[in-house]
Amino acid sequence: MRTDQYQGHDYYLMDDLLTEEHKLIRDTARAWVKKEVSPIIEKAFEDGKFPRHLIKGIAEIGGFGPYIPTEYGGAGLDQISYGLIMQELERCDSGLRSTSSVQSSLVMYPIWKYGTEEQRQKFLPGLASGELVGCFGLTEPDHGSNPGGMTTNFKDMGDHYLLNGAKMWISNAPFADLAVVWAKDESGRIHGLIVERGMEGFSTPTMTGKWSLRASDTGELIFEDVKVPKENLMPGRSGLGAPLSCLDSARYGIAWGAIGAALDCYDIALRYAKERKQFDRPIAGFQLQQKKLAEMITEITKAQLFTHRLGQLRNEGRATSAQISMAKRNNVDMAINIAREARQILGGMGIINEYPIMRHMMNLESVITYEGTHDIHLLITGMDITGENAFK
Template sequence: MDLLRVDDQLTDEERLVRDTARRYAADRIEPHVADWFEEGVFPAAELAPELGELGFLGMHLSGYGCPGAGAVAYGVACRELEAADSGLRSFVSVQGSLAMSAIHKYGSEEQKQEWLPRMAAGRAIGCFGLTEPDHGSDPANMRTHAKREGSDWILNGSKMWITNGSIADVAVVWARTDDGVRGFLVPRGTPGFTTRDVHKKLSLRASVTSELSLDDVRLPEDATLPGVRGLRGPLGCLSEARYGIIWGAIGAGRSCYETAVEYARTREQFGRPIGGFQLTQEKLAWMEVALGQAGLVALHIGRLKEAGKVTPQQVSFGKLANVRAALDIARQARSVLGANGVTLEYPVIRHMTNLESVLTYEGTQEVHTLVLGEAITGLSAYR
């Protein structure tokens, strides 16, 4: 149903990634994900090695057991995984684009050798601690801090809404120091480092979301990421994760659209399929238009990224536009399904509630709007 045939622009390698991810999602995830969502669980211990074997963890990174795939191939994988569930794509994004990317970009050779091969294989899981309970969109005012004590560092503070937090073998934690914001690798089991899962979520239920607490956590000097100081470190990683969302949101939207089309063809009212009514066809037509536009945006930004020409503002454009498009599609699809649209028998309500989180994390809709506003006017509206 891709009227623009956007995927015709993919290379043979990118199509292979697409087909591999689509088969994995269909065979391994889709039969079970509604139950995981309802139960509020994500079987990371089972799935991580499988995702690693398929090359989906840190797939856009090179060396240390990472596949070194192109940006578009990585994006296509995110699209197909999120077509199954946003929680699955979130796991892959946090592992590869945040935790592994931080170590790959800013870590020492010893840190890379210690963590990246295991994380690429899914034998070790990472998380990324930047957001705090009182400072989400304003990380410059984070309260988590690290102070020198002899040759060691002492960390205190807390992080909130951390995907993979309680299951991570290593947390990449960002903290204020007298020398600017620094990154620290905090292994599971470090004294003073504890996690607590967030429960009663109505979105991203098939995903682990945690609070990290650091109470006089003592770390050696070699736990710091030596390659960066300041907020450009975590923000550079966030740009990588946002790029994956540009593609992933299309997968969630496509799943809702395909469900609505099939339902409209088979559901009968007033003696004929509801797909034959003008109002239903209008909804489906606008869904098709939105998906085509989102696909073109993702592909264009992906090619810019591969050419080394992409800007953070372009990534904000894609994240803002494509997530909003996917959420609009989900809501329209829910209306096509009527009352059936609110049950987990169909994926639409699950995608719709998940996309409410995707709209917020990795930069809220409002923040990306202001990024574009500053790019347009040259005037910052943040303060």
């Protein structure tokens, strides 16, 4: 069992930009991860199962809806606090952060923003405390980067809605108590509905065979003539912009989380390079290894500055979807490249589970694709700067 020795890296004194509350929130999350998750994460990854007993601990460190107002059970924190928690969770494992960010940004966020007061009171406190776990149904077997083409639909049956269709690649689905599902009404307009476990015709089969995000449970959502009460429709916003706004919040969390994964890979590689000797000296003294390490901390520092500014804009309500896309794409690309370079510094040791680098690398192969692929985010930036839509 590997001892988690991580202490943090702050080359540009970023802590000076944080409040004492920010640092307390980050350090609390870091301490919990090191004590409760780091000792078991490799086993969870190998077993291909999310350690569900961690849900209560994630809730206790504010990992579920930290920016949700306290009247609904959240911590009422700002966006930088949310980002710091995501950074510390993904510093351990992307699947751990996925469980947290899905609950926060893809389940709690839409209920808070677009749900009724009754829905907020019914679901948000339980989601914040971890008593309830949710998932988000947008991606379909035939519609990933083009969610507007979804075929999942519902019909008005008078006293209820009848929901049919399927979603896949859904984090938390196998054990979720509820799902925020996006479906088209009879006119083709997209709406969000809250589907609760136990509703007849609703099933959540587990997806197996993953080589990535193995410590996160992934499944499908199947709807076969599911009767959804009318009070479970979220009336605050409809159209494709509604689920995409939720993805903005989640992508923002990923931008912070990817920094955590990169920091962990850098930390391991730096420590190993100082300890590993070849030709009678530590390999940290060789030029090519110093080049790798210097480039790593440079790219991490750039991402830290980038993302902190994005957090300020989010706090002010001024961050655009395109700005969030840029950060998500840049930071995940940065992290996966650092994982690959770190693996090379460790040589053969980089592929075994005594170190987390190969696990981070495999996880990041999913993170670079989900919630907007690397290429799609590039086109979002392209459309924003040129005014020309390359999607159609």
